[in-house]
Amino acid sequence: MDPARIAIILGMGLVTFLIRAVPQLFFAGRSFPEAFERYLRYLSYALISSIISTNLFLAGPRFEGAAAPHRALALAVAVLVASWTGQPLLGMVIGTLLAQTLPWLGVTW
Amino acid sequence: MSFSSPFRAGVRAAVPIWIAYISTSFTLGIAANAYGLHLGEIVLMSASVFAAPAQFAALEPLASGKPALQIFLVTFLINLRFLVMSAALAPYFGRVKRSTLLLSSHLISISTFILPYVHFQKQSSELAEAERIEERGKDNFHYFLGLAATSFSVWVVGTGVGYWAALHVPSGFEEGLKFLLPGYFACILTAELKGKSALLIVMASFLAAVPGALLNTDWGWLVAALAIGTVGWGIEEWIQRGSR
Numbered sequence: 381m382d383p384a385r386i387a388i389i390l391g392m393g394l395v396t397f398l399i400r401a402v403p404q405l406f407f408a409g410r411s412f413p414e415a416f417e418r419y420l421r422y423l424s425y426a427l428i429s430s431i432i433s434t435n436l437f438l439a440g441p442r443f444e445g446a447a448a449p450h451r452a453l454a455l456a457v458a459v460l461v462a463s464w465t466g467q468p469l470l471g472m473v474i475g476t477l478l479a480q481t482l483p484w485l486g487v488t489w
Numbered sequence: 490m491s492f493s494s495p496f497r498a499g500v501r502a503a504v505p506i507w508i509a510y511i512s513t514s515f516t517l518g519i520a521a522n523a524y525g526l527h528l529g530e531i532v533l534m535s536a537s538v539f540a541a542p543a544q545f546a547a548l549e550p551l552a553s554g555k556p557a558l559q560i561f562l563v564t565f566l567i568n569l570r571f572l573v574m575s576a577a578l579a580p581y582f583g584r585v586k587r588s589t590l591l592l593s594s595h596l597i598s599i600s601t602f603i604l605p606y607v608h609f610q611k612q613s614s615e616l617a618e619a620e621r622i623e624e625r626g627k628d629n630f631h632y633f634l635g636l637a638a639t640s641f642s643v644w645v646v647g648t649g650v651g652y653w654a655a656l657h658v659p660s661g662f663e664e665g666l667k668f669l670l671p672g673y674f675a676c677i678l679t680a681e682l683k684g685k686s687a688l689l690i691v692m693a694s695f696l697a698a699v700p701g702a703l704l705n706t707d708w709g710w711l712v713a714a715l716a717i718g719t720v721g722w723g724i725e726e727w728i729q730r731g732s733r
Contacts, residue, residue, distance in 0.1 A: 381527045381529050381530055382527070382530070385526070385527075385530055385551055386530065386533065387557075388547075388551060388557045388560055388561075389530060389533050389534045389537060389538070389547075389551075390533075390537060391557060391560075391561055392534065392537070392538050392543065392547060392560065392561065392564045393534075393536075393537025393538050395561050395564050395565050395568070396537075396538050396539070396540055396543065396564060396568045396571070397537075397594075397595055399565070399568050399569060399571045399572050399575075400571045400572075400575050400594040400595060400597050401575070401591050401594045401595075402572065402575075403572055403573075403575035403576035403579055403594075404575060404579050404587070404590045404591055404594050405587065405591070412572075412573055412576070415722075415726060417573055418722060418725075419718075419719075419722045420569050420570055420572075420573065421570070421687070422686070422687065422690050422718045422721055422722045423566055423569070423714075423715065423718040423719070423722075424542070424566065424567050424569070424570060425678065425682070425687055425690055425691050425694070425718065426690050426691070426693075426694040426714040426715070426717050426718030426721070427546070427563060427566055427567055427694075427711075427714045427715075427718070428542060428546070428567070428674050428677075428678055429674075429675075429678065429690075429691040429692075429694040429695040429698070429714075430694045430695070430697070430698035430701075430710045430711070430713065430714040431545070431546050431549075431670075431671070431674060431698075431710075432671040432674045432675050432678075432695060432698075433671075433694075433695045433696070433698035433699055433710075434549070434698050434699060434702050434710050435549055435667075435670050435671045435674075436667075436668070436671040437699050438699060438702055438703075440553060440706075441702075441703070441706045443699060443703060447664070450664070451664075451667075451668060451671075454668055454672070455668075455671065455672065455675055458672050458675060458676055459675050459676065459679050461676075462675075462676035462679045462680060463679045463680075466680065468673075468676035468677050468679065468680045469509075469512050469513075469676070471672070471675075471676035471679070472516070472669070472672040472673050472675075472676045475668060475672040475675075475676070476665045476668045476669055476672055477665070479664050479665055479667070479668035479672070480662060480664050480665030480668070482664075483664055
């Protein structure tokens with residue numbers, strides 16, 4: 381195991397623990413303004429969708445243009461299935477199968 | 490050794506969470522393997538972080554050696570939601586030692602928050618005046634512990650099993666493995682999204698992330714996401730104030 385990675389993982393654990401533990405000491409029973417809660421939600425939405433995009437289309441600093449259409453289609457189908465059925469896991473499984481099989485089928489754009 | 494009745498009730502209530510966790514933790518283990526992390530590293534991450542979105546988000550930056558500060562910042566921002574959840578749960582644990590509460594707060598996740606919170610709220614609305622929430626603090630805490638501790642165990646073990654399973658996937662499945670992480674995030678996000686503003690923020694961040702990352706590999710996408718989230722929220726607040 382890489383010691384630098386272990387240190388980062390433990391740091392992530394500490395950061396997360398502090399977020400969870402601090403309210404038990406200082407904010408017990410306190411409700412936050414609705415606008416603040418919404419802001420936190422929007423920030424996490426923005427971060428997560430950015431992570432989706434960069435993980436899907438980039439390999440390190442390089443844009444994977446040839447694979448991008450397959451992956452974008454698989455993502456669109458996954459999202460539609462998850463949205464229609466209300467089952468995120470089903471959407472992910474179908475999207476993954478599609479992402480895997482489209483290149484095998486030799487579909488080109 | 491016998492477990493209290495609230496603890497057992499919590500364990501029973503956790504079964505749907507276990508089912509969800511088995512599949513998600515399994516996926517995390519597979520994705521961690523695809524990114525070249527060691528088994529011990531991903532299991533340690535599951536045990537010390539116990540937060541799926543932040544863990545998934547950390548895989549690529551960890552694998553590619555991105556700055557630690559960036560990983561901590563993303564972890565902090567994604568997990569900031571726990572602040573609200575932890576504060577909301579705390580009053581239901583009256584008369585439980587603070588040190589115990591501090592340690593057990595590690596078990597708060599989105600799933601292990603929602604079920605107990607709804608349970609406690611329903612219970613408090615049914616309680617007689619004399620039997621105040623505070624007096625039920627220990628029972629509530631045992632219920633939470635039964636639910637959260639078992640879910641946590643499923644999460645950690647599931648990650649390891651998923652990683653082990655990925656070792657047996659033959660080569661040629663790289664595209665599918667690469668899709669797992671963004672696919673998981675996108676489908677979870679779809680289930681959670683409410684309102685046009687949220688949808689616009691998601692779409693804008695999705696589109697801006699790649700150009701942002703190409704401009705600056707380490708920080709570009711992160712700055713773009715923070716800017717879009719903040720501006721989107723600010724515009725919505727401004728419109729809402731104008732209409733009041």
